[in-house]
Amino acid sequence: METRRFGPTGRAVAAVGQGTWMMEADPRAAVAALRKGLDLGMTHVDTAEMYGSGRVEEIVGEALAARREGVFLVSKVLPSNASYEGTVRACEQSLARLRTDRLDCYLLHWPGNHALEDTFRAFEKLRKDGKILSYGVSNFDVDEMEKAVRVAGAGNVACNQVLYHVEERAVEHALLPWCEAHGIALVAYSPFGQGKFPSPRSAGGQTLEEIARAHGTTPRRAALAFLLRSPVVFVIPKASQVGHVEENAGASGLELSLPEVAALDRAFPRGEPRPLPTL
Numbered sequence: 001m002e003t004r005r006f007g008p009t010g011r012a013v014a015a016v017g018q019g020t021w022m023m024e025a026d027p028r029a030a031v032a033a034l035r036k037g038l039d040l041g042m043t044h045v046d047t048a049e050m051y052g053s054g055r056v057e058e059i060v061g062e063a064l065a066a067r068r069e070g071v072f073l074v075s076k077v078l079p080s081n082a083s084y085e086g087t088v089r090a091c092e093q094s095l096a097r098l099r100t101d102r103l104d105c106y107l108l109h110w111p112g113n114h115a116l117e118d119t120f121r122a123f124e125k126l127r128k129d130g131k132i133l134s135y136g137v138s139n140f141d142v143d144e145m146e147k148a149v150r151v152a153g154a155g156n157v158a159c160n161q162v163l164y165h166v167e168e169r170a171v172e173h174a175l176l177p178w179c180e181a182h183g184i185a186l187v188a189y190s191p192f193g194q195g196k197f198p199s200p201r202s203a204g205g206q207t208l209e210e211i212a213r214a215h216g217t218t219p220r221r222a223a224l225a226f227l228l229r230s231p232v233v234f235v236i237p238k239a240s241q242v243g244h245v246e247e248n249a250g251a252s253g254l255e256l257s258l259p260e261v262a263a264l265d266r267a268f269p270r271g272e273p274r275p276l277p278t279l
């Protein structure tokens, strides 16, 4: 599995990780899928207190039991909990559900009403206490990232987790170049459009098929490779079926040629600059 430097943390983190949203639907399948992913080097595991109202963190805790070493574990605090005390409490509850003593990265799930100063002060305390090793944000646009870095100080915001897939490339206009310039990781969530992957009958789907065929691989791997062409990008597809996990892991190391990137650029136009889309 290819690893990349995760922003200012300097940690080498799997480029293709594992999402966990909605994994509460079938806990046994989820545990098996997550463990298969770990076997294949997909050690970047993304979860959140919001998922299944805490149930998903418990499932992740089960999957990681006795396998915590070498995992880059990420969770997120809900904006409604992100006061100073609320953030510290939410993190401790996440740690208990995840059966671990630390998170590798802790994110604010999206911008909310609590002052960022308070949330980040809590993140700093959690870091000082060894309960989190780094922190970042999610669903922040460029102006919000500017503020986050101003509040946290340079080198302290590890990542921004945002919606990014072949059919939703808004981040490429300003946010991705901004993250590249500031050395901040951009983690692409819903990299398969939350299950709405281009049909092989569509023009874009056919372009993916052709490129995949040329590499002896699959359209989904080609789509992930397209997102991973910037060195600051990480992808966290969610798969609760072992076969899907195996397919997704195979995107690691797949390099598209410049003409292939240009063909995908034409097939999935990024459109006009627009505010950061969210789910």
Ligand code: NAP
Pocket: 018, 019, 020, 021, 022, 046, 047, 109, 138, 139, 161, 162, 188, 189, 190, 191, 192, 193, 194, 195, 196, 220, 236, 237, 238, 239, 240, 241, 243, 244, 245, 247, 248, 279
């Ligand atoms: P996604 O990863 O784009 O798509 C997940 C869907 O794709 C599932 O139905 C899954 O099926 C299917 N799938 C995965 N691999 C496949 C394959 N190789 N072949 C066929 N189908 C495949 O959607 P997502 O869950 O929205 O996003 C990924 C992760 O990003 C989340 O789980 C979560 O951790 C994170 N996220 C963060 C935010 C945020 O606000 N920060 C928002 C959304 C998501 P199976 O499950 O049946 O395998």
